[in-house]
Amino acid sequence: MKIYFTVFLLLFSFSMRAQVSGVVKDKNQTALPAVSVMVKDSYLGTSTNVEGQFSINGLSKGKHTLIIKKLGFRIESRTVLIDTESTFLDIVLEPEELAIEEVVVTSVENPAHRIIRQAQAHRRANADKNDKFHADFYSRGTMWIKNLPKKIALAEVDDEMIGLLDSTRSGIVYLSETVSTISFQKPNKLYENIVASKVSGDDRGFSFNTAIGTNFDFYSDRVELGASVVSPISSAAFNYYTYRLVDSRLEEGHHVYKIRVLPKRDKEPTVEGFLYIVEDSWEIYAVDFAIPGYRLQVPVIDTLKLVQQYHFNTPDRRWVKSLQTIDFGIGLLGININGRYIHNFSNYAFVEQFEKGTFGSTLSRMTGNANQKDSAYWANRRPVPLTEEEATDYVKKDSVQTIRNSKTYVDSVDRKHNRFQPTDVLTGYTYRNSHKKLEIGYKGLSNIFATGFNPVQGWTFSALLQAKLGDAQVGNRSTFSTTFQYGVAEDKLRVQANLLHRFNTKNYAMLSLEGGNKVVQFNENGGVHPFINMVSSLFFKENFMQLYQKKFITAAYAQNIAIPLRFFVNASYQNRQPLFNHTNYSFLKKDKEYVSNNPLSPEDQESAPFEAHKIFKTSLALQWTPGLKAVERGDYRMLLNEGSRPQITVGYHYNIGTEDRKYNHQMLFAQVSQSMTMGYAGQLRARVNTGKFFNAEGIAFTDYKHFNGNRTHIGTTGSYMNTFLNMPYYANSTKDAYFEAHAEHDFKGFVMNKLPLLNRLQWNLVVGYHHLSTTEHKPYHEVTAGFNNIGWGKFRLLRFDFVRSFQGDRTENGFVVGLKFLNVLN
Structure with missing residues (x-):
């Protein structure tokens, strides 16, 4: 009986609800979009579409007053008696006429x-x-x-x-x-x-x-x-x-x-x-x-x-x-x-x-x-x-x-896409099976960044084979890639493979397995942009990229253990070997000799920067972004990291020399970064990085803490929160304690917009300060000033900074031209 009574009440309540719809036009019978239609003395309402149509559902039967208004038109009040399930209104709004003439300001206050x-x-x-x-x-x-x-x-x-x-x-x-x-x-x-x-x-x-x-x-x-x-x-x-x-x-x-x-x-x-x-x-x-x-x-x-x-x-x-x-x-x-x-x-x-x-x-x-x-x-x-x-x-x-989701159609599109052309040898080729969410591809040699040059390897040519399985946006996905790189002057082919598996898009658990033989910079996480170094070497005989060989196998895992908290663990076995220059080739300045591949002794072409050795490296890290927010979409979670929240990372390295105990050492490190909007005055970014080595007296130069310098006068990013603009690349590397700080303020037009004529450029004044302290070296300082948002019309991918650096009694001036598009293209 209770069930029947409940059903009766529901049916009765629905029968007491009705809809009011209609169309709103001006006096010329032109439909008016974005007209607000509200029920008086309530919070129920809607608006018209671009054809002037509106609809309000859920009104109880009886008398209601609608308030219809649009900016530039007189308000219309319409009382309707709803006694059927649907009521239609045809409404005409009259144009607003000024009740007063536009006030002319005299000496009296406006x-x-x-x-x-x-x-x-x-x-x-x-x-x-x-x-x-x-x-x-x-x-x-x-x-x-x-x-x-x-x-x-x-x-x-x-x-x-x-x-x-x-x-x-x-x-x-x-x-x-x-x-x-x-x-x-x-x-x-x-x-x-x-x-x-x-x-x-x-x-x-x-x-x-x-x-x-x-x-x-x-x-x-x-x-x-x-x-x-x-x-x-x-x-x-x-x-x-x-x-x-x-x-x-x-x-x-x-x-x-x-x-x-x-x-x-x-x-x-x-x-x-x-x-x-x-x-x-x-x-x-x-x-x-x-x-x-x-x-x-x-x-x-x-x-x-x-x-x-x-x-x-x-x-x-x-x-x-x-x-x-x-x-x-x-x-x-x-x-x-x-x-x-x-x-x-x-x-x-x-x-x-x-x-x-x-x-x-x-x-x-x-x-x-x-x-x-x-x-x-x-x-x-x-x-x-x-x-x-x-x-x-x-x-x-x-x-x-x-139609497009049907197997027949998808297969036909895949067949057309999968046709092989002779030019694919250069431009690349991808085989696709959309139903299985499978892609197998080859990246061709036509990519400008697949070709390079450095004095160690000479001209290098790279090719990439890649297979992807799974949805790119949601759920699990696996990517397997193999990279082949051949150095002409060195006459050596190196191969490395990588398997990356994403388990889900909720906590973004990721497993990476990687191994092979590759050439890396001593500063593996920064260093010199290879393309910029290639241009610098070939045209100016200035090489800044020092390299060593690493045969390795690495396993890494990461996942979010809460929305603001991400965990990282990494283990790697590495066989490191020093390398030497194999060519003096360049387009210009052919008689000049490249510096050696030894960052500790750039003029010594014979000595190696370290002894060949083997090491087992492990690391743990925790990244916390307090206040980080997320959007939940079924089995997909999107993290909204807009940069205004501080990001705090702490970690620990434990490394073991597998054949020589002198390479055993540990390191603790921490980093804090944040971007803050400073009201009308633009944006302030800051980053602090600090760490301490333990038992590191005999470690190789490969394991030192290296800092991102710049001697090419070319930048590739929109901000410099992880790099010094004028510091030699390995001059301040350390195996002890260090403290690094970067701060940069982009005024976003707060200054330049107030300067006549100059405001037409729409450039942004940017000032910065960069600091490094280590146990072995005197403190290093940089102050910078320059302009961001440089460009023409809708393309503003340039930046320019003047730099003045200080270390002890040494002072040096410099400049950096920011080519931000290089960061996009690479």
């Missing part, structure tokens, strides 16, 4: 300044009104490509991509939706439970349109939009913006001011557009801002447009964000993409305190069947209706996916 000052004075109190809440969240992301070129950077565009576009090579390239419940506490505590996720053309896909990164809070001093953007009501706002009162009118019974916001300097991280402020409470009613990509220092973005609309709930006396839209355009290499993200917030529930354990290391978690919801679910739960184009895209790509 009236907009009074409003802004009031908003500044009340912003903390207003922010605290909505500082803790639960809410329903809906997100939809759509991206369109227009006139896709036939070739991108000389490469043909994939036929499968072209097949999804129309005859003009235009259409939707990405469409996904998310339905979730969120718990949020200012400034940045979030927990999101994703109950539904959908990606067009991928029925197994998980949408990454989540609530993470959607909190653009203009009550804060800074708004994170890829860069720290100055809020127009921040404490420093008058240093960055000018204001003008445009309009003043009654909206929903409240006096609302419309203020035009313009930046004082075009290159600063500032917005422009309109800010709407409510009189008396001085809360934000709406924002309508645009920001060019160059102000964010993301030049591939043409313009980003952000609109937020707030809704007033009379019983709670709260203004809450109901709708947020982000529109952007991207252009690069002839590719033009436009995108829109819609964020709909509804059903707010404010709390005094959250239960203990609400917030933890997981920011977002997806339920197991979130990506398996059917069309009926989405039709009922989707607050913003699909446009005709979006609905067609789902149908088309789902059909295409069915």
